[in-house]
Amino acid sequence: MEHIVIIGNGISGVTTARHIRKLSDKKITIISAETDHFFSRTALMYIYMGHMKYEHTKPYEDYFWKKNNIELKRAFVEKVNHEQKELLFADGETMAYDKLVLAVGSKSNKFGWPGQDLDGVQGLYNFQDLEQLEKNAPNSKVCKRAVIVGGGLIGIELAEMLHTRNIPVTFLVRESSFWDGVLPEGESKMLNRHIKNHHIDLRLGMNLKEILADENGKARAVVIPETGEEIACDLVGLTAGVSPNVDFLKESGIELGRGIKVNPFLETNIKDIYAIGDCAEQHEGINGRRPIEAVWYTGRMMGEALAQTICGNRSEYKPGHWFNSAKFFDIEYQTYGWVFAKPRENEMHFHWKHDDDTKCITICTEASSGKFLGINTFGIRMRHEVFDRWLTEERSTDYVMQHLKNANFDPEFFKKVEPSILAAYNNQTVNA
Numbered sequence: 001m002e003h004i005v006i007i008g009n010g011i012s013g014v015t016t017a018r019h020i021r022k023l024s025d026k027k028i029t030i031i032s033a034e035t036d037h038f039f040s041r042t043a044l045m046y047i048y049m050g051h052m053k054y055e056h057t058k059p060y061e062d063y064f065w066k067k068n069n070i071e072l073k074r075a076f077v078e079k080v081n082h083e084q085k086e087l088l089f090a091d092g093e094t095m096a097y098d099k100l101v102l103a104v105g106s107k108s109n110k111f112g113w114p115g116q117d118l119d120g121v122q123g124l125y126n127f128q129d130l131e132q133l134e135k136n137a138p139n140s141k142v143c144k145r146a147v148i149v150g151g152g153l154i155g156i157e158l159a160e161m162l163h164t165r166n167i168p169v170t171f172l173v174r175e176s177s178f179w180d181g182v183l184p185e186g187e188s189k190m191l192n193r194h195i196k197n198h199h200i201d202l203r204l205g206m207n208l209k210e211i212l213a214d215e216n217g218k219a220r221a222v223v224i225p226e227t228g229e230e231i232a233c234d235l236v237g238l239t240a241g242v243s244p245n246v247d248f249l250k251e252s253g254i255e256l257g258r259g260i261k262v263n264p265f266l267e268t269n270i271k272d273i274y275a276i277g278d279c280a281e282q283h284e285g286i287n288g289r290r291p292i293e294a295v296w297y298t299g300r301m302m303g304e305a306l307a308q309t310i311c312g313n314r315s316e317y318k319p320g321h322w323f324n325s326a327k328f329f330d331i332e333y334q335t336y337g338w339v340f341a342k343p344r345e346n347e348m349h350f351h352w353k354h355d356d357d358t359k360c361i362t363i364c365t366e367a368s369s370g371k372f373l374g375i376n377t378f379g380i381r382m383r384h385e386v387f388d389r390w391l392t393e394e395r396s397t398d399y400v401m402q403h404l405k406n407a408n409f410d411p412e413f414f415k416k417v418e419p420s421i422l423a424a425y426n427n428q429t430v431n432a
């Protein structure tokens with residue numbers, strides 16, 4: 001019987017396994033060095049914050065795997081030998097495969113900062129990082145101050161986590177405004193204020209020069225080059241992005257860029273080896289999307305497509321319209337379609353912000369045609385399926401504005417803000 005081996009028990013690897021099982025009785029093995037069972041990485045923060053126990057983050061009961069005849073192996077794969085179709089584990093054991101799925105995820109970026117490997121310095125990606133965080137920052141007595149380096153989605157999650165344990169946080173953000181490489185100015189500036197309102201010591205336009213050690217080799221302070229300041233701390237959180245976890249594949253003959261290079265069928269350059277999820281890099285982004293998409297739902301979609309291919313129905317990964325969501329302390333963020341930090345050629349932005357400074361909307365329109373290209377919303381929950389349909393139907397922004405209430409989750413609340421949004425939009429149109 002054909003043996004499908006999947007390295008990685010995250011959302012993408014597990015989705016592939018589940019769908020192969022639905023479609024066939026092939027032998028399936030999932031390997032992971034991280035945990036015995038699949039858990040929701042996006043819920044890591046809630047474990048630290050006490051909202052959930054680790055057990056609650058497992059989408060499937062432990063008996064699920066045996067019942068579905070999916071074998072689990074806890075081990076680190078050190079090498080892939082594609083000529084022999086064999087894996088070599090760190091303990092010297094080997095395993096043969098017929099088809100191999102690389103679903104190996106990401107790792108936290110480190111940029112060669114002096115002191116980056118000291119005790120007390122860590123990223124926030126895997127379960128071991130969470131255990132480390134419990135050691136480094138259990139409370140404000142052990143951790144009198146934390147410094148977070150890197151202002152993205154994971155950095156702000158870490159700030160919120162530490163804040164719930166009353167640990168003072170200094171947040172070093174290289175950009176002159178939070179996440180302004182991704183978010184338009186009005187949104188980014190609103191988040192600067194929101195972060196500061198939570199008593200986070202947000203330092204915009206500041207980098208990390210080095211991390212200093214105490215006599216036991218533990219981090220004791222960071223140095224900021226812009227000011228020469230030395231900030232005493234017990235934890236340094238490195239959250240300057242993630243990158244594909246592919247170091248162990250460097251000598252494998254599998255084509256690598258930043259990630260594992262794949263075609264739209266998620267096939268690598270080597271027959272019977274595939275890559276999906278955070279670690280996969282398309283030769284060219286599909287429909288304007290980035291070649292590497294490190295988000296949860298795309299891993300699931302790639303897993304579903306690949307299961308079809310492996311079971312004989314060769315299928316492309318077709319992700320549809322881009323969307324994403326996140327949370328910045330109390331503010332929920334959603335994005336549908338494309339809204340770039342600055343309008344590109346032949347694009348214009350409409351921006352509206354509520355007086356309470358926690359809600360805003362930015363809409364991107366194709367200037368020449370009036371076509372709706374995308375929307376960012378903060379603090380106002382919208383319906384995914386409605387925006388997905390409007391993008392497919394290539395509606396105009398005028399149409400979207402007229403029907404905006406249909407896309408909202410909370411009609412009572414929306415009644416209150418809609419007049420203000422429409423007035424701003426009509427005013428902008430008159431002034432254009």
Ligand SMILES: Cc1cc2nc3c(=O)[nH]c(=O)nc-3n(C[C@H](O)[C@H](O)[C@H](O)COP(=O)(O)OP(=O)(O)OC[C@H]3O[C@@H](n4cnc5c(N)ncnc54)[C@H](O)[C@@H]3O)c2cc1C
Pocket residue numbers: 007008009010011012013031032033034035041042043044045075076077078103104105106124125126154157245248276277278279293294295296297299325326
């Ligand atoms: C704190 C945090 C919050 C996030 N929040 C969101 C969110 O709100 N929304 C969202 O869309 N996305 C979010 N993400 C991103 C999302 O979690 C990832 O995109 C997704 O989990 C990636 O899934 P994956 O299956 O590709 O890889 P992973 O989940 O990383 O799984 C890969 C697995 O492979 C194992 N592995 C790697 N190499 C080897 C090897 N050589 N041998 C054995 N095992 C190996 C790893 O240990 C790991 O267990 C968040 C990520 C983090 C870290």
